[in-house]
Amino acid sequence: MEEAELECPDSASEKRYFPESLDSSDGDEEGILACEDLELNPFDGLPYSSRYYKLLKEREDLPIWKEKYSFMENLLQNQIVIVSGDAKCGKSSQVPQWCAEYCLSIHYQHGGVVCTQVHKPTAVQLALRVADEMDVNIGHEVGYVIPFENCCTSETILRYCTDDMLQREMMSSPFLGTYGVIILDDVHERSIATDVLLGLLKDVLLARPELKLIINSSPHLVSKLSSYYGNVPLVEVRKQHPVEVVHLSSAQKESFESILRLIFEIHQSGEKGDIVVFLACEQDIEKAYEIICQEGSNLNPDLGELVVIPLYPKEKCALFKPNDETEKRCQVYQRRVLLTASSGESLIWSNTVKFVIDVGVERRKVYNPRIRADSLVTQPISQSQADMRKQLLGSSSSGKLFCLYSEEFASKDMRPLKPAEMQEANLTSMVLFLKRIDIAGLGHCDFMNRPAPESLMQALEDLDYLAALDNDGNLSEFGIIMSEFPLDPQLSKSILASCEFDCVEEMLTIAAMVTAPNYFSNVPHGAEEAALTRWKTFLHPEGDHFTLINIYKAYQDIALNSTSEHCVEKWCHDYFLNCCALRMADVIRAELLEIVKRIELPCAEPAFGSKENALNIKKALLSGYFMQIARDVDGSGNYLMLTHKQVAQLHPLSGYSVTKKLPEWVLFHKFSIAENNYIRITSEISPELFMQLAPPYYFSNLPPSESKDILHQVMDHLSPLSTMKKDQKMCEKCPETTEPRCTVQ
Numbered sequence: 001m002e003e004a005e006l007e008c009p010d011s012a013s014e015k016r017y018f019p020e021s022l023d024s025s026d027g028d029e030e031g032i033l034a035c036e037d038l039e040l041n042p043f044d045g046l047p048y049s050s051r052y053y054k055l056l057k058e059r060e061d062l063p064i065w066k067e068k069y070s071f072m073e074n075l076l077q078n079q080i081v082i083v084s085g086d087a088k089c090g091k092s093s094q095v096p097q098w099c100a101e102y103c104l105s106i107h108y109q110h111g112g113v114v115c116t117q118v119h120k121p122t123a124v125q126l127a128l129r130v131a132d133e134m135d136v137n138i139g140h141e142v143g144y145v146i147p148f149e150n151c152c153t154s155e156t157i158l159r160y161c162t163d164d165m166l167q168r169e170m171m172s173s174p175f176l177g178t179y180g181v182i183i184l185d186d187v188h189e190r191s192i193a194t195d196v197l198l199g200l201l202k203d204v205l206l207a208r209p210e211l212k213l214i215i216n217s218s219p220h221l222v223s224k225l226s227s228y229y230g231n232v233p234l235v236e237v238r239k240q241h242p243v244e245v246v247h248l249s250s251a252q253k254e255s256f257e258s259i260l261r262l263i264f265e266i267h268q269s270g271e272k273g274d275i276v277v278f279l280a281c282e283q284d285i286e287k288a289y290e291i292i293c294q295e296g297s298n299l300n301p302d303l304g305e306l307v308v309i310p311l312y313p314k315e316k317c318a319l320f321k322p323n324d325e326t327e328k329r330c331q332v333y334q335r336r337v338l339l340t341a342s343s344g345e346s347l348i349w350s351n352t353v354k355f356v357i358d359v360g361v362e363r364r365k366v367y368n369p370r371i372r373a374d375s376l377v378t379q380p381i382s383q384s385q386a387d388m389r390k391q392l393l394g395s396s397s398s399g400k401l402f403c404l405y406s407e408e409f410a411s412k413d414m415r416p417l418k419p420a421e422m423q424e425a426n427l428t429s430m431v432l433f434l435k436r437i438d439i440a441g442l443g444h445c446d447f448m449n450r451p452a453p454e455s456l457m458q459a460l461e462d463l464d465y466l467a468a469l470d471n472d473g474n475l476s477e478f479g480i481i482m483s484e485f486p487l488d489p490q491l492s493k494s495i496l497a498s499c500e501f502d503c504v505e506e507m508l509t510i511a512a513m514v515t516a517p518n519y520f521s522n523v524p525h526g527a528e529e530a531a532l533t534r535w536k537t538f539l540h541p542e543g544d545h546f547t548l549i550n551i552y553k554a555y556q557d558i559a560l561n562s563t564s565e566h567c568v569e570k571w572c573h574d575y576f577l578n579c580c581a582l583r584m585a586d587v588i589r590a591e592l593l594e595i596v597k598r599i600e601l602p603c604a605e606p607a608f609g610s611k612e613n614a615l616n617i618k619k620a621l622l623s624g625y626f627m628q629i630a631r632d633v634d635g636s637g638n639y640l641m642l643t644h645k646q647v648a649q650l651h652p653l654s655g656y657s658v659t660k661k662l663p664e665w666v667l668f669h670k671f672s673i674a675e676n677n678y679i680r681i682t683s684e685i686s687p688e689l690f691m692q693l694a695p696p697y698y699f700s701n702l703p704p705s706e707s708k709d710i711l712h713q714v715m716d717h718l719s720p721l722s723t724m725k726k727d728q729k730m731c732e733k734c735p736e737t738t739e740p741r742c743t744v745q
Contacts, residue, residue, distance in 0.1 A: 042104055043134060043141050043157060052135040059133060062090030064237045068098060074233040075102055075181075075212060079205060082215045082229075084222045085237035087345055087391040091216050092122070092185050093130055099181040099214065100134070100158045110180030110210045112156065116163040116197065118189040120146045122346050127151070127160040134158075147486060148588045163193035167433060168486060174440035175204050181212040186346060187225065188218040188384065190420040190449075192430055198228070199445035200437065220384035220417055228448050243393045245401045247410075256284070259357060260291055262402060266355050267303060267335055273354020273399075274336040278344065278389055280378060281363035285310050285339045286522055292337060294525075304334025311340040311347045342381065345388045354398060358389050360405035360414075365672070367426045369458035371644040372627060374426075376674040382418040386410060420449040427451055428489050431459040432468060435475045436483040465627065465698045466493045484595055487511060490624040495592070497623030501616035502604035504596060506549055510621075512589035513548040514669055514681060517581040520653065521572070531576040532658065539655040542614045543666075543683025545621060547655050549608060552589075555582045618667070618685055619693060625667050626694040630679060631707045632664050639666065639679060642707055648677040656682065665690070687714045 041048050059065060064085060074081045075098070085091040096115040103112055117123040127144035136142055143152030145161040152159050163184070170176065182201065187194055198215075205211055215225060222234065248258070259277060266275055279285055289310045296306040338348060342362035362381050365374040386403070393399025403410070422430070434445060463469050466489055468479030475483070482492040491511050498507035513519060523531045538554065540546035558571045572579035596603055607613040630639035630648065637657075639648050648671055650657045656666075663684035670680040691699070691714050699715075702708050 041135050043100070044136050046135075048135055051132070055133045059090070059094065062094060064090040064094050067235050067237055068094070071095065071098060071235050072102070074235060075099070075214070078233050079209065079211070080213045080215070080229055080232040081235060082217065082222060082225055082232055083235045083237070084217055084219045086218065087388050088351075089237045091237060092117075092126055093133065095214060095216060096126075096158055096160070096183055097130060097134060099183060099212070102212075103157065103180045106180075108157070108180065111178045113158045113181045113183065114166060114176075114179045115158070115160050115183040115185055116166050116194065117160060117346075118163060118186050118191045118194065119343070119346055120162055122186075123160045123162050130158065130160075148584070148591050163191055163197060164486075167193045167196060170200065170440075171433070171436050171483065174437065175207055176211075177208075180210070181214065183214040183216060185216040187215055188221045188388075188418065189343065189346075190418055190422075192421045192425060192427075195420055195422050195448055196430060196433070196445060199447050202229075202446055203444075218384060218388060220387065224417075224448065241393075241399070243390050243399050243401055245390065245403060247403045247405065247407050256287070259359065259404065260288065260295070262357055263292065263306075263337060264295070264299065267299065267306060270303065271354070272335075274338065274350055274352045275355040275357065276338045276340065276348055276353050276389075276392060277357045278359060279339060279341050280359055280361050281341055281376075282312060285312070285341060288339050290525060292339075307336045309336055309338050311338055311344050342385070345385075345392065348392060353392055355400050355402070356389055356392055357402045358386065358404065360386065360403060360409065364424065366424045367455070368673075369426075369452075369455045371641070371646060371673075372426075372458070372462075373641075373644075373646065374672045376672050380405075380409070380413045380415070382415045383410065384417050386414065422447065422451045423449055427455050427459040428462050431456065432463060432475075432479065432483050432489050435463070435469070435479065439475070439480075462627065463489065465695055466490065466624065467695075468493075481599060481601075484599055485592065487515065487592075490627070491515075492624070494620050494624030495596070496601070498617075498620035499601045499603070501619045502607070503613060503616040503620055504601070504603045505606035506608050506613065506617050507620050508589050508592050508596070509549050509552050510545050510617075511592055512585040513552055515588050516585035517578065519548075519551060519578050519581045519585070521576050521578045523576055527576070534575045535653070536658060537575075539658065541655075542618075544655055544681045545617065545669075545683045546614065548681070551577065552582070552585060553608075556586075559586075615689075618683065618689060621667055621683065622685060622689060622693040625669070626690065626698065628668050628671070629685070629690060630666055630668060631710075632662055632666075633706070635662070635664075637662050640705070640707065641671070642702060642705070644703070645705075646671075646673065646677065648679045650682060651678040651680045654680070654682055656684075687711055688718065691715050691718060 039048050040046065041052075064083075071081065071083065083091050083095055092115075096113055099113045099115075103110070115126070117126065123144050123146050127142055128138055131138040131142035134142060138144075139151045139156075140153060141156065142158045143150075143156040143160075145152055145159060145165050147162065147165065166176075166182075176182065184194055184197060184201075187198070201213055205213060215229075217225060219236070226232065226234070259279070263275060263277065277288065279288060289308055292306060292308045296308070299306070336350075336352075338350075338353075340347060342364070358381075360381060361378055362385075363376055363378050366377050367374050390401050393401060460469070460473070463479065466478075466482070468476060468482055468489060470476045478493075478496060481496060482489055485492040485495060487495075491514070495504070495507050495511060498504045520531075520535070538547050538550040540550050555568075555572070555577070559568050562568050562571075569579050571577075572582065627643060629642040631642065632638065633640045633647075637649055639650070640646075641648070650662070650666075656662055665685050665687055666679070666682040667685045668679035668682045671677070687710060691711055699708075699711070
């Protein structure tokens with residue numbers, strides 16, 4: 001009976017979306033109040049507020065609203081539905097609400113609704129928006145789950161989450177039994193987690209015929225999705241307004257100054273509307289932000305001041321959606337300039353955007369499995385990305401898109417579709433997850449685009465080096481424990497090793513700090529010396545990993561002893577530290593500690609500051625990061641990687657760069673091949689310590705080099721007796737195995 005009601009647009013359940021008071025008069029407040037008295041919200045049993053009806057009118061104006069009846073019919077009659085729509089058509093906010101209505105109509109007998117997002121900011125903002133539209137409380141009927149933050153209860157009906165969090169949920173609940181409808185949103189972003197979910201859910205749908213899967217995508221990927229999932233129904237949504245496209249000359253394409261000049265020309269023209277600028281990378285965002293803020297102060301004050309807003313896709317607080325405060329500011333300042341980069345399309349929710357400037361190129365990380373490093377490559381965006389940027393203007397009849405590239409460049413140099421992340425990224429974490437899922441019989445994954453065999457082999461090899469696999473290629477007990485941590489496998493291994501070396505507390509702090517966003521804030525021009533002087537107070541002679549502990553401990557002391565949050569923020573500002581990043585590190589550390597306690601790992605009292613503790617921290621770090629070692633080959637800071645012939649320099653903010661004391665051997669956390677081949681977050685190690693902790697079969701596979709010859713000499717001088725005792729001690733601590741590879745190296 002309930003399902004029949006959903007099929008009929010004249011049913012009582014549908015009438016709440018079309019109250020008579022709204023049909024007859026837009027301003028009839030008396031009718032709205034009367035409707036509130038009569039109509040209860042079925043999700044919480046309370047009367048609808050007047051704001052619900054105000055937002056309802058906005059929802060009805062969305063392009064997707066016309067497709068509601070078609071979508072509900074397809075949902076009732078099919079297990080899989082594809083929804084194809086342009087950016088800002090409303091599919092991310094409305095489709096999940098309609099699915100929640102479906103689950104309500106069948107009394108949640110198969111579970112609630114989950115909707116995945118690629119980016120953390122969009123998951124949070126969508127949950128807030130949808131809770132407002134449904135007239136319910138955030139964190140109760142509607143919630144969100146992102147890494148290291150859960151704003152849901154067991155009673156939550158509709159939850160937004162990042163795709164990697166739903167993937168992790170499959171480790172404990174392989175068939176996702178708490179959900180009746182799963183929505184994969186922004187599938188065209190082609191993230192690793194979304195592609196893995198697309199493959200694994202094929203098997204889940206076979207095991208659970210009652211489960212519904214909705215796939216939201218841009219039109220560009222529809223044909224590929226249709227062939228991947230077979231003949232499934234498609235709901236198409238298109239927006240109406242044409243957009244004026246201006247292609248500038250190819251001579252301007254490479255000019256950063258031309259972008260800034262164009263922004264100022266638009267502003268001085270007096271035409272109303274906000275500006276979105278798509279730049280190649282985050283460094284360009286920072287550079288543009290500084291120049292526009294500086295030059296903007298010299299513009300004609302009658303035109304108003306430019307409000308410059310940088311948007312970074314990876315940061316939680318990056319999403320831009322105007323609120324009442326920013327709307328008031330806009331009345332004064334006239335115009336906002338939103339600076340973003342690749343994947344920033346989903347972060348912009350403003351309907352006041354009238355101008356988009358697109359450079360047509362992006363800086364992408366492309367992983368090279370042979371050298372175990374990312375290369376930062378500048379290349380053209382795809383045609384689908386260019387089209388999505390154009391769609392940001394679709395709600396405006398007078399929007400202009402300025403393409404800083406020629407039409408010939410767009411047709412010849414741009415690929416049709418955005419490449420899948422799976423084909424360009426390090427797959428070690430993905431393979432660890434799939435090995436874990438294989439325990440539940442879901443290990444075979446039919447990928448839409450298969451990853452390169454070389455990348456898969458490198459991932460398996462690394463997991464073997466980390467003792468995460470047994471002799472049969474299945475997860476070892478260590479591998480199972482490593483998969484419990486939402487971290488890079490190398491970092492998880494270091495945490496496990498810290499249990500043996502009695503430095504868990506310190507290792508958790510390091511893990512939290514390297515996982516959180518950059519803890520150094522952007523330094524204003526002219527304040528570099530002052531910032532460096534402040535940062536020097538945190539430097540630790542043992543290395544950057546130890547400096548991270550100093551920074552975190554200083555932040556904790558201030559947070560515990562301050563009377564208000566304002567004092568903490570002021571302290572961070574004075575020391576040029578990112579308060580938001582340090583707060584996030586605090587949250588991450590608390591969750592990691594909770595995992596350590598849940599799986600009952602031994603945790604010694606902190607002893608930071610002693611020589612023994614410093615040595616133990618280095619042992620724990622080496623246990624996970626023995627594949628990331630470099631040696632200064634000429635004494636002048638040219639570090640040659642142990643695994644390949646790439647040469648790198650210490651990052652300028654490294655403590656060793658600041659103090660000019662260059663160690664010969666270092667362990668590093670991160671390395672990317674770019675204009676400046678920097679190794680980041682480095683700490684000094686000794687070759688003796690490396691030989692004691694690196695797996696012998698890893699060392700034997702290293703390519704010939706002068707560094708390897710030095711390590712051979714070190715190995716010859718190591719006492720066979722002490723090495724035998726060390727191996728015996730480690731094997732005693734290894735759970736239920738005599739395999740040397742399963743020891744905490």
